[in-house]
Amino acid sequence: MSLASLQAVVERDQTAIDLVVKILAQRFGERFSQAKALREQHGHTTTWLPNQAPDGVVFAHSTEEVAEIVRICAEHGVAIVPFGTGSSLEGHVNAPAGGISVDLSQMNAVLEVHAEDLDCRVQAGVTRKQLNEYLRDTGLFFPIDPGADASLGGMAATRASGTNAVRYGTMKDAVLGLTAVMADGRIIHTGGRAKKSSAGYDLTRLLVGSEGTLGIITELTIRLHGIPEAIAGGVCSFADVESACNAVITTIQCGLPVARIELLDALQVRACNAYSRLDLPESPTLFLEFHGTEAGVREQSELFGEIAADHGGGAFTWATKAEDRNKLWQARHDAYWASLGLRPGAKGVSTDVCVPISRLAECIRETRRDIEEMGLIAPIVGHVGDGNFHVLVLVDVDDADEVERAEQFVERLNWRAIDMEGTCTGEHGVGQGKMKYLEREHGAGLDVMRTIKKALDPRGILNPGKVVLVD
Amino acid sequence: MSLASLQAVVERDQTAIDLVVKILAQRFGERFSQAKALREQHGHTTTWLPNQAPDGVVFAHSTEEVAEIVRICAEHGVAIVPFGTGSSLEGHVNAPAGGISVDLSQMNAVLEVHAEDLDCRVQAGVTRKQLNEYLRDTGLFFPIDPGADASLGGMAATRASGTNAVRYGTMKDAVLGLTAVMADGRIIHTGGRAKKSSAGYDLTRLLVGSEGTLGIITELTIRLHGIPEAIAGGVCSFADVESACNAVITTIQCGLPVARIELLDALQVRACNAYSRLDLPESPTLFLEFHGTEAGVREQSELFGEIAADHGGGAFTWATKAEDRNKLWQARHDAYWASLGLRPGAKGVSTDVCVPISRLAECIRETRRDIEEMGLIAPIVGHVGDGNFHVLVLVDVDDADEVERAEQFVERLNWRAIDMEGTCTGEHGVGQGKMKYLEREHGAGLDVMRTIKKALDPRGILNPGKVVLVD
Structure with a gap:
């Protein structure tokens, strides 16, 4: 199937990639791998889009580690593709420019549950089923349920929903705040635990649905619901x-x-x-x-x-x-x-x-x-x-x-x-597969998206070739 | 009360303002005014913040006219302050750099009501009471009710809510899509009429709550609710x-x-x-x-x-x-x-x-x-x-x-x-009054907001001195 029209023309600098691979291998030891099977498993595997494997996979354990990885890649202009469970359907985790897949699946701690406020804070690798299992004795549940047992970070990144959305909304509604690593390695905390706020631009909802192209989500504050009587x-x-x-x-x-x-x-x-x-x-x-x-x-x-x-x-x-x-x-x-x-x-x-x-x-x-x-x-x-x-x-x-x-x-x-x-x-998101439809759907709004992408990721290293293409 | 710490240091170019005033007077005739009382009524009037009147007020009748006004102001680097009903409480409509108040109150047509989809499209000057009056025979209502009978454009711009928000959400939830004029006069349409979407960056929610600093909202697609039995x-x-x-x-x-x-x-x-x-x-x-x-x-x-x-x-x-x-x-x-x-x-x-x-x-x-x-x-x-x-x-x-x-x-x-x-x-928003709290609330996120502001309004002409200050 011809994908020429769907995919980004993203530059690939092998010398820079080789250097970053060496740095990461030394820094992360066994948590960094270039094994072929692992790399292919971290490219697109779920539908007809061809697999484009990254050059290496690193398993991060903290927001600070993700920031360190981003800074290393940023310094050398190497692409970074965030990875949760790999269950997305439009080629979101493919690496058309090669580079590094940052696997967040080991960042899977539920950090805080505030039953009295119906919210919790989790690391991005926690899956929806894991969270509900954790909540079992609290009388609370998390309603958003895409087909797969996806990670919450990935669900936020693709603005996922599922069967309960008609009543409980989508990830746009469920996420109260985020911790994210931006393209220069800065760590930001968006939103908060108040149920509503008018204090400035809604960075939370700008990152929700941005598919790892504006920042890498590492933690989430999530709204919960009482299990119905x-x-x-x-x-x-x-x-x-x-x-x-x-x-x-x-x-x-x-x-x-x-x-x-x-x-x-x-x-x-x-x-x-x-x-x-x-x-x-x-x-x-x-x-x-x-x-x-x-x-x-x-x-x-x-x-x-x-x-x-x-x-x-x-x-x-x-x-x-x-x-x-x-x-x-x-x-x-x-x-x-x-x-x-x-x-x-x-x-x-x-x-x-x-x-x-x-x-x-x-x-x-x-x-x-x-x-x-x-x-x-x-x-x-x-x-x-x-x-x-x-x-x-x-x-x-x-x-x-x-x-x-x-x-x-x-x-x-x-x-x-x-x-x-x-x-x-x-709810599936744009990834590589739906990019060609955005012009008709958004018109001049697509240019505004490109302007935002360029401003927040001027070197284009965050999940390149997805959502929008920039010069 | 000393406001030195609250207010923007925004440059004011009187020569450019005088020129824009002449152009707008010629173009809009009686719909442009420099009358002192009108100008002061278009500065801040609702609380203790001092009134900072614009140099002129223009009453727009269409999105295209707003775009024309923005292009004229942009060409000469003159500030533009969008105005709905003037009921905001944190100095949102003040003109610290002078310039032009664009009054959208005459853009008050309900354009479409889709009762079968529980949504409608309105011009930004429609007020919440006017909309509910219009909907009277449809069995539908619009629940968001700040204290004042504010305009829907202003309510979206400040991410307003009110007494029903605990059940029906805020303007963040009510707005399905927007038409907005950007800082260069471009007209964009965000969102749509589908109840959910994962198609790209959430420009709708970036503009909701941006208080006229990223774009001027001229039309809104709004979610309605059935009047309860x-x-x-x-x-x-x-x-x-x-x-x-x-x-x-x-x-x-x-x-x-x-x-x-x-x-x-x-x-x-x-x-x-x-x-x-x-x-x-x-x-x-x-x-x-x-x-x-x-x-x-x-x-x-x-x-x-x-x-x-x-x-x-x-x-x-x-x-x-x-x-x-x-x-x-x-x-x-x-x-x-x-x-x-x-x-x-x-x-x-x-x-x-x-x-x-x-x-x-x-x-x-x-x-x-x-x-x-x-x-x-x-x-x-x-x-x-x-x-x-x-x-x-x-x-x-x-x-x-x-x-x-x-x-x-x-x-x-x-x-x-x-x-x-x-x-x-x-729910009141940042305006001038709350800017000093954003650093503590958002930390590094505030820099990201500044980056977005700079990218979307590089000359800083859209409602300057509100929300975030940029160089």
């Missing part, structure tokens, strides 16, 4: 995707405070049945969850039942037991892997878009028509309460014509979402 | 401020989805009784409101009743009729004017801070001790569900000693909030 959830089948979407639209427009409302199309349900041993009817299905008091979730469930019936939805299958619910949601989280099982040997080309909720049914209908007309295999799954959905095109990479059709399909989907006043990515 | 509200008195605060802390920690929870100390209640003809007991009082279904608000009210009783709160006085509730909330919004009535002739020195909720009772207790020990008259009122509160020190400006004490008091309060991991302003 009651949780109710279940599944509801519909005759077609449009009816399911219309039920979602009505739910959101009614202001029903649904905690999760996820769409799986018939093909995705088939994949999940096989992969996660479910026995759902193979038709478009909504997975739902309500959070609140006992009376509240009962009321919400009943209201949704009426809405579903109005749109021809089948009877609910309510999962009252926590283990049944967990099985359903684990299946939802495994949707990506389940889909790959539909066509063994195929590569999954993953893409996500987000549109205003009123355009959701139309956008999915046109997308499904494309899938059929272009002869592709591509299940749809989505956080439809936010107008956000994913398509995973399963491609035989040895079939040039199919690859070409898949590429066209993805492009058409992204243009369509932008033209519907939506965005080319609701 | 049921609203319940009322007041509850406490023996002391600490008990009231502790009731608030428990309410938030329990996850009770209160829509409004406001504290008025005894002095503020006395002021409101007099100004708004209420007859509340003159002791610390919480104003509350719950939004939801009929059953939901009943359940929330009962839960709060139990919490209040645990903290020695008096019996609720529930306002079941909408007109009674509106009278209460109007009184709350008029608290600023009511306070001024406590000491006719005095100037009100208004300040706001925000701390983690667990520190709220302690912060208010220490603040009240300062008020008493320093012999000041200063009612406290606050959005305590967010840990945010306001103090209005009523100062006899002819009493130098009292002025000195008031200044010391405000400083001590701001340092205290920052030292409690809070912020020097929860």
Whole structure:
């Protein structure tokens, strides 16, 4: 697949890289490695984008160490690519200019939990599941749940969300403050622990979603939520995707405070049945969850039942037991892997878009028509309460014509979402894969992004070739 | 009161200003004015900061006109100060370098309402009350309500919030996208109508709270909410401020989805009784409101009743009729004017801070001790569900000693909030008045803010002398 148009033309100075490699090897000993397998594992591994491995990987243990690494790289003009768990989908961790991958996975300490303020401070390598495990006895939880068990630093860097975002927001809302290392090695602390502030520019939200191109996030102050007194959830089948979407639209427009409302199309349900041993009817299905008091979730469930019936939805299958619910949601989280099982040997080309909720049914209908007309295999799954959905095109990479059709399909989907006043990515981020869509989505705003990148990283060493290109 | 330490040293080029004045007078005719009264009304008028009038005021009618004005000023290096309703409290609209006030109040059209997506697009001069009036028949409302009937552009520029923020968030959460004119006259559109996006740097939230120093907001896409099916509200008195605060802390920690929870100390209640003809007991009082279904608000009210009783709160006085509730909330919004009535002739020195909720009772207790020990008259009122509160020190400006004490008091309060991991302003913004606190609050982050300011406004013409100073 031709990536020429997607990728940065980033300069690579082998002499400088060799020097930095020597310095880091001496300074970090066994925590620095140039082993091929490790380097490739630190390049892009999760979808069809080619792997571009860094020249070396260093495992940092503290913000100060990250700052030291950045200063060393900055002095010699060598690229730095921050790495959490490597679960991003748009080539965020590739190293097109070579350089050093800074792996933060060993910075995995939960530093403080302030249960009384519903917040905590963590190192960037803590994963979402690790945090929730740590919080188990506090009555609190962290709701943001991308498909993978990603690191919180990586989730902040890509402005991740997930199935609970319709009620609890995205990383933009969850992050109260950050510690970050800037391109010159300076350490800054943004935001704070107050629930709101008007004290100056919002550096927290400038760094959230900047994908390591403006600074390297090393610690986060994160908002938590009380575990709801009651949780109710279940599944509801519909005759077609449009009816399911219309039920979602009505739910959101009614202001029903649904905690999760996820769409799986018939093909995705088939994949999940096989992969996660479910026995759902193979038709478009909504997975739902309500959070609140006992009376509240009962009321919400009943209201949704009426809405579903109005749109021809089948009877609910309510999962009252926590283990049944967990099985359903684990299946939802495994949707990506389940889909790959539909066509063994195929590569999954993953893409996500987000549109205003009123355009959701139309956008999915046109997308499904494309899938059929272009002869592709591509299940749809989505956080439809936010107008956000994913398509995973399963491609035989040895079939040039199919690859070409898949590429066209993805492009058409992204243009369509932008033209519907939506965005080319609701939660995956830009990385390398979505750079070509930003001009149409942001217009002159893209120049402002470039100006900010140049000002904060004048030598262009932080995760080069991602998000925006500068001279 | 000495402001030397607060204000920018901003250069003023009278020759350039005279030239720009001539160009604008010719171009805009009667929509450009140099009348003294109008100029002074466009400088700071709302508290103790001295008025610094611009050299001329131009009333813009479109984004393109604002861009034209900016290009004219940019060409000659003349300062531009955006103006909405002039209700900001920290000198945001002062013109320390002279120059041109761009008044956006006549850009007051609601451009689009997408009821089906719960959003709308407005010009920056639309005020919050005007928007809600416009929305009256749609079943939707806009919840963010600073004390004044501010313009939405100004509210975005200062990252405003108000009494509903504990449930509905602040302008940071309400603004989906912006149209802004940058320092070189470029027009950019940020964000969009999708509920979430990971497509690049968050320019929307960089501009929200930038107080006109990075760009002039001319249009906004704003998130709306459905008017709740049921609203319940009322007041509850406490023996002391600490008990009231502790009731608030428990309410938030329990996850009770209160829509409004406001504290008025005894002095503020006395002021409101007099100004708004209420007859509340003159002791610390919480104003509350719950939004939801009929059953939901009943359940929330009962839960709060139990919490209040645990903290020695008096019996609720529930306002079941909408007109009674509106009278209460109007009184709350008029608290600023009511306070001024406590000491006719005095100037009100208004300040706001925000701390983690667990520190709220302690912060208010220490603040009240300062008020008493320093012999000041200063009612406290606050959005305590967010840990945010306001103090209005009523100062006899002819009493130098009292002025000195008031200044010391405000400083001590701001340092205290920052030292409690809070912020020097929860919602008023920095303007001129809070600049001196940013170094302690942000440390090296302040340099990053300066770098951004320099990159986006290299000549320093956009609202100079506010937020950050650059060379």
